[in-house]
Amino acid sequence: MTTYTAPVDDMQFILHDVLQISTSGVPGLDELDPDFTKAVLEEAGKLASGVLHPLNKVGDEQGCKLENGVVRTPEGFKAAYDKVCEGGWIGLDCDPEYGGQGMPNLLNSCVGEIFVAANMAFNMYQGLSHGAYNAIHTHGTTEQKQTYLPKMVEGTWSGTMNLTEPQCGTDLGLIRTKAEPQDDGTYRISGQKIWISAGEHDMTDNIIHLVLAKIPGGPDGVKGISLFIVPKFMVNEDGSLGERNAVSCGGLESKMGIHGNATCVMNYDGATGFLIGEMHKGMRAMFTMMNEARLGVGVQGYSQGVVAYQNALAFAKDRVQGRDVTGAKNPEGVADPIIVHPDVRRNLMDQKAFTEGARAFALWGAQLLDRSHRSDDAEAEALVSLLTPVIKGFLTDKGFETTVLAQQTLGGSGFTTEWGLEQFVRDARITMIYEGTNGIQSLDLVGRKLGLNGGKTVMGFFELIKTFIKENEGDTALKEGFLDPLKAASKDLQGAATYFMQNGMKNPNEALAGSYDFMHLFGHVCLGYMWAQMAKAAHAAKANGTGNAAFYDTKIATGRYYMARQLPATGMHRARIESGAAPVMALDVDQF
Amino acid sequence: MTTYTAPVDDMQFILHDVLQISTSGVPGLDELDPDFTKAVLEEAGKLASGVLHPLNKVGDEQGCKLENGVVRTPEGFKAAYDKVCEGGWIGLDCDPEYGGQGMPNLLNSCVGEIFVAANMAFNMYQGLSHGAYNAIHTHGTTEQKQTYLPKMVEGTWSGTMNLTEPQCGTDLGLIRTKAEPQDDGTYRISGQKIWISAGEHDMTDNIIHLVLAKIPGGPDGVKGISLFIVPKFMVNEDGSLGERNAVSCGGLESKMGIHGNATCVMNYDGATGFLIGEMHKGMRAMFTMMNEARLGVGVQGYSQGVVAYQNALAFAKDRVQGRDVTGAKNPEGVADPIIVHPDVRRNLMDQKAFTEGARAFALWGAQLLDRSHRSDDAEAEALVSLLTPVIKGFLTDKGFETTVLAQQTLGGSGFTTEWGLEQFVRDARITMIYEGTNGIQSLDLVGRKLGLNGGKTVMGFFELIKTFIKENEGDTALKEGFLDPLKAASKDLQGAATYFMQNGMKNPNEALAGSYDFMHLFGHVCLGYMWAQMAKAAHAAKANGTGNAAFYDTKIATGRYYMARQLPATGMHRARIESGAAPVMALDVDQF
Structure with missing residues (x-):
């Protein structure tokens, strides 16, 4: 009953408008021009929709x-x-010496999303x-x-x-x-x-x-x-x-x-x-592969959200039930399509804003991985190492949530096997567990990655965002809807990190009890950062008159939604973290 | 593989310490003394654990x-x-004229939780x-x-x-x-x-x-x-x-x-x-039964959380993996039980604090229903009518989330059929959908129930909380951990309601686009209110020297957790609501 269409335009936008890969100076990425990536993604999409x-x-x-x-x-x-x-898909990013096509991880991640969603x-x-x-x-x-x-x-x-x-x-x-x-x-x-x-x-x-x-x-x-x-x-x-x-x-x-x-x-x-x-030294050997494997699971997580959203959207446009309170939208029919209802809209926007933001985030991670491998860039390697548990943990938690939201769009049909939404929920669930449970990801983030290079890596991440905000502050199209909320969210993240620094040394539980919230706080800041960049790229493309203006307007509106409706979660996560370890650890084991 | 034990002590605490039913002046509730309810609940528990x-x-x-x-x-x-x-369980609260036992809905709700959890x-x-x-x-x-x-x-x-x-x-x-x-x-x-x-x-x-x-x-x-x-x-x-x-x-x-x-x-x-x-007039006939049916689904929602939590807890105490970072707790074993780890603790506390708060909330609703039926109390009827969509919507959303948390406690085992946790997740999922989807509950709350009696009912609810805070403000045991966060949460709820009043008349979408967040905001305030009352009752019982002090200490600590770690969600929901309808409704249907 379900269908799947590869989001080629959305991927092209991220690869070329946002990440600007062909001018990124990374060997291998430089050669990926828009026509080439489009051809590859469309081919993958055909296989995904028609066969997989x-x-x-x-x-x-x-x-x-x-x-x-x-x-x-x-x-x-x-x-x-x-x-x-x-x-030749199996060896897409494999070493040509062994028959691979030597493509960057970034392109493989796009194809991976398409195949996994399908x-x-x-x-x-x-x-x-x-x-x-x-x-x-x-x-x-x-x-x-x-x-x-x-x-x-x-x-x-x-x-x-x-x-x-x-x-x-x-x-x-x-x-x-x-x-x-x-x-x-x-x-x-x-x-x-x-x-x-x-x-x-x-x-x-x-x-x-x-x-x-x-x-x-x-x-x-x-x-x-x-x-x-x-x-x-x-x-x-x-x-x-x-x-x-x-x-x-x-x-x-x-x-x-x-x-x-x-x-x-x-x-x-x-x-x-x-x-x-x-x-x-087997553990070390395993760990060198961990980043890539975990990034891959992050992609799995949101990709189930992508296909679930596509099917929820189709249902919401097709199913008629009730009337738009502001006036009938389908007066010749017995009822309006449910997409007119604000709460259905909220549900769909949550799905759309998350999955598109998640894709940008995961692909940014893949680009950093390519940069670290292909340009021997230690800073990129450290940054992707910091972001990996966030990509894995946050994108799989929220990806699963997205499948649940999509299932909800269908009402009772969402619970039936026939409509297929419930399978996405069941399949997505494992991504929160394997390749290190999301609890373990949060410990990796707080226990290992925050201290990477003596804290320089995370400070570098904060600096990235600060610089982006500073450079674009004069842009009124970005200021209120994007930069201000990003600044507030980033402040929450830094505040939480400061709490860990000030209290975690004396009592490691002060940091560990807040690790899960920190991972989510971090994830929201990253998605906010990605949406701010996407909005900037969309405005630029509109100004250049390249491409489809309606497409870019949709991006900007979707980004505004994320900033307005999702980013406020950072304050909650910070408050939870700053409430400390005491409430979490108050009970003796036998009091449970 | 799973087991279930009826939470008789927890129910007794709510019935007699918190709701104080035998002195509530409601015919039928008055006669339910602690020995009697205990005997009934234990009997139901035996059937539930041994047969169902x-x-x-x-x-x-x-x-x-x-x-x-x-x-x-x-x-x-x-x-x-x-x-x-x-x-005789089928007719427990049915009319004696037709062979029923004429018990209050409240007692039936307790038995219902037990049977449904099983x-x-x-x-x-x-x-x-x-x-x-x-x-x-x-x-x-x-x-x-x-x-x-x-x-x-x-x-x-x-x-x-x-x-x-x-x-x-x-x-x-x-x-x-x-x-x-x-x-x-x-x-x-x-x-x-x-x-x-x-x-x-x-x-x-x-x-x-x-x-x-x-x-x-x-x-x-x-x-x-x-x-x-x-x-x-x-x-x-x-x-x-x-x-x-x-x-x-x-x-x-x-x-x-x-x-x-x-x-x-x-x-x-x-x-x-x-x-x-x-x-x-068939719809009217259906609607008169709706309150009770929806309260019943609310009970279903959290009850799946209850049984899932029991099994997650048993696993967390039994499974050894890793060491407590503050020092080994099981030095003679190869590793410590995972319950020592702060993030596992956070997960378990979320489950415990929600399910116990949810039970209090649902039973309060049942008590109001009894009061409305048995004492012809129009105010109680209006109040339970207001709370019904919150009990249904919030408790089933969070009940489902709790089963997901419990499944996560088990790591990979949680995904297997053998361990049984995944069934609770799949079963709980329907409660968010049937008897009116939770989106519909939120519309009922915002579109119908807020305006009940010209807004007097919801004002009465705010007044209830305000009075409770005022009456107990001098109690230092409650002030910081319970009353202050409750006051802040209640302020968020009133702020959101004010936003609806000021903007919803001009554009109903301003209220409808925030309805789902409002339902959750309302739910958190209710659970905060229940936990404040439970903490008060626990302190009183300790002061009286009745019962088991450790039991009451656990209640207080669990309540503190809810107030510190869950109640901060109200600020997020309010911010989402106050961001208005524009971000939600920005896209034309064909832009999706």
């Missing part, structure tokens, strides 16, 4: 099935996957592969890269990340999976991993598992963890597939959403593994 | 099945329903019957009452409410179901109703449908709607069952949650119906 989205409900309804150790993905998934491979469960298969590709590409030996990457880049092999065990998720120091060194330099991997997305399936010839495990005798806790490559099928010297390795899927998780993706219990029964990166 | 809750997951997994026109409820539902009937889908079967009972009891003729009520009160027959049709939910003026007068005084009912909860099932001998329909030739719109009794089986003069009526279930809705309850398409193919109440 129609399978979204199929995947939800059929789910995956484990039969005699083999996982069957939903009907049509394999054929669709082959089309994605044929289009079918999140489906896209996770390649998403996880990409994480495994990154791990091998960054930490593997030349031989490892040559053995695994070409097949992973073309998509004939896929990959997984194996971290969680029943007794440990966040606290990986508790890992029990063992890696015993063998005489031939390989390791014998034994243990059980759970919640392994795409751990087993029927879409690729081989699956390359990346597994965290402990080598006996190593240091305790996270310092004794190493990372291993464990292929499902051993790879012969000539690249052909050899024996089946001793790794198998022991069960599929039944879960709230993303039914089309196989969430596996993986049993390693003395499987052959190959150390990747340094011994006992 | 174990069927919660069964109902979700099996759902209902339609086979040859017969709806099969999940295994065990019928046996459990019989136990509920045997205990198994919402199951409890809806009797919940809908209760609505139908009310309609017949209030509007039926003596003969109609004698024919239907005794069987409905004992539970051998159930009832339904039939409002929605494919083309109309909120806008009932668009109803097409026809009721043609017959020579014998009956009506021939033809049409299709959708989303009829418990429309068909195998738990009772007969189902009494209450159906809104139009008598041809009547006025257009809602003024031409009449209400009819349409029994599944005709009832013979001696009370025995006669022929099957021409009403049947044409399909079951597949939906996000409450799978254990049959949501039916009902086809009326010239069924025999009996007019109930006045011709063309």
Whole structure:
């Protein structure tokens, strides 16, 4: 029942009007002219609307099935996957040395949003592969890269990340999976991993598992963890597939959403593994990939909001019920379309203003990542590192909320399976949990990232906003609707940070008890900053007479909405933070 | 995997320490002494924990099945329903003239919370019957009452409410179901109703449908709607069952949650119906039941939060992961229970402070309803009428949010079906939609209820809070933590109401665009008011040396949390409201 259309114009606006990528001086971004990106995004959009989205409900309804150790993905998934491979999408931003197209992360993020919005469960298969590709590409030996990457880049092999065990998720120091060194330099991997997305399936010839495990005798806790490559099928010297390795899927998780993706219990029964990166430095290897993976989940979060909004909007224009109190808008019909009602409008504007702001924020993050990788820009690297937990935590919380709002637009229909909105809610929910729960993101932000470079990185972020406000203060089109609220919100953020600095040293709980609110406060400031930039770009484009004036007017009005209706949340978050740790920690455990 | 324990002590505290029912001067409430209510609540709790809750997951997994026109409820539902009937729970607050126990709505609300928390889908079967009972009891003729009520009160027959049709939910003026007068005084009912909860099932001998329909030739719109009794089986003069009526279930809705309850398409193919109440006054008849039904949905909303919180808390005490940053709390174990972490604590406190405040608010509403019915108190009636959309809208929005928070406490386990938390989220979601979406509640609040009695009712509400603050201002135990934030929140609410008054006359959209925020603002003020009263009652009980001091200390600390961490939301809602309708209505429909 649902449909999806790639928001190509909105993405083009961000890439070229706002981020101005082709003049950003970053190798790789410079070459992306508007015609090229448009062609790529439209092509991705066709695949998304025509092939991936129609399978979204199929995947939800059929789910995956484990039969005699083999996982069957939903009907049509394999054929669709082959089309994605044929289009070269799997290796879009991968290293050309291994068959990739070498495109920037920024473009890959746009395509990622399109594919994920169309079918999140489906896209996770390649998403996880990409994480495994990154791990091998960054930490593997030349031989490892040559053995695994070409097949992973073309998509004939896929990959997984194996971290969680029943007794440990966040606290990986508790890992029990063992890696015993063998005489031939390989390791014998034994243990059980759970919640392994795409751990087993029927879409690729081989699956390359990346597994965290402990080598006996190593240091305790996270310092004794190493990372291993464990292929499902051993790879012969000539690249052909050899024996089946001793790794198998022991069960599929039944879960709230993303039914089309196989969430596996993986049993390693003395499987052959190959150390990747340094011994006992597996956590470090994992963390180097974390930024990109978390940015990817941030994109997943708001992308479900995007597709949910599109369908809510269509419903609100189509469904007639009641009359506009200021006068009938559809007098020849029995009632007016519900979009005339102010409260429906509020709901839709919340969805629209968030998702468009979120996209700008996530793409800014991707641009910073490209800048850090391609221009060796340490400042950009630090800034994206600061913003990553905000992009992951805030955009997934609000993305989920957006799917709930969209579901609400449909009233009773929103609760039915038939209309499809409820699936977006169920699918979006996982983004708040995996790749580090949003609580963990907030701890990362407050506990690690605020102190990055002795606090210089966050000060640099405040400076960015201050400078932007200063430079544009004379612009009356921006002053009242954008710059003033941004200034107030930024003041709340700085006030909250100051509270942490003044109180967190004496009692770390003073900072930790406010971390979640701080993450949201930070997110609102970032979206306010993005909307101010979008408004500026829209005014400039209008002044230049380029493009469609109505499009830019819509951007400006949507931005005004965000500033007026969403940004006031910063005062609330600040007040909560400044109420301190005492109310949060008042009860003894046994008083609960 | 989940468990449920009735919160008897918490309920006793509200009934006797806070609402002080046995000295409230309301007939029926006066007789409810603490020993009696405790015995009733404990008995309900046993049934809920031992019989109803174990069927919660069964109902979700099996759902209902339609086979040859017969709806099969999940295994065990019928046996459990019989136990509920045997205990006399169905007729707890029903008229003794028809076999009921004549208990106040307040006590029924407590039992309702317990049953709904244990198994919402199951409890809806009797919940809908209760609505139908009310309609017949209030509007039926003596003969109609004698024919239907005794069987409905004992539970051998159930009832339904039939409002929605494919083309109309909120806008009932668009109803097409026809009721043609017959020579014998009956009506021939033809049409299709959708989303009829418990429309068909195998738990009772007969189902009494209450159906809104139009008598041809009547006025257009809602003024031409009449209400009819349409029994599944005709009832013979001696009370025995006669022929099957021409009403049947044409399909079951597949939906996000409450799978254990049959949501039916009902086809009326010239069924025999009996007019109930006045011709063309069907909407009025429905509305007289609305307050109670909506209060009931408010209870459903927070009750899912209650059971979700109980399970999240158990997990947080049991699951060990990481260490308390201020020093290990479980040094002999490999890690500390996650409840030591401030952000987990924040999450749990949000759940606890909301659900306990919500219960107090809903029970206050029930007490007002009893006062209005049993003491013919017009002021109480007006006040509960004002508060009803807030209880329905705010408590279901926040109840749903609470289930999401509880799910988050469990991390990845929260997303799995096995742990059961995700079911609470899916089940709670409907409460924001049915019995009038929460958007509709906010319109009811702002469009109808604020103007009740020329605004005197809402002024009376403000006065209540003002008086409470004034009377207790000298109490240093309450001043800073409770009265000051309540005063600030109440000021925000009055400010927002003033904004509506000053701007809504010129342009109704100025009020309507802020209605949803106003409903939440109002809800926070009410919960703040309840927590202030609970804190006062707890201090008084401590001073009297009655009961368990630790219990009262916990109440006070939980209240402080609400005031410090939740009440600051009022400023945000007010700012959103005062930003006016312009940002909300800025876009033309085709700009979306």
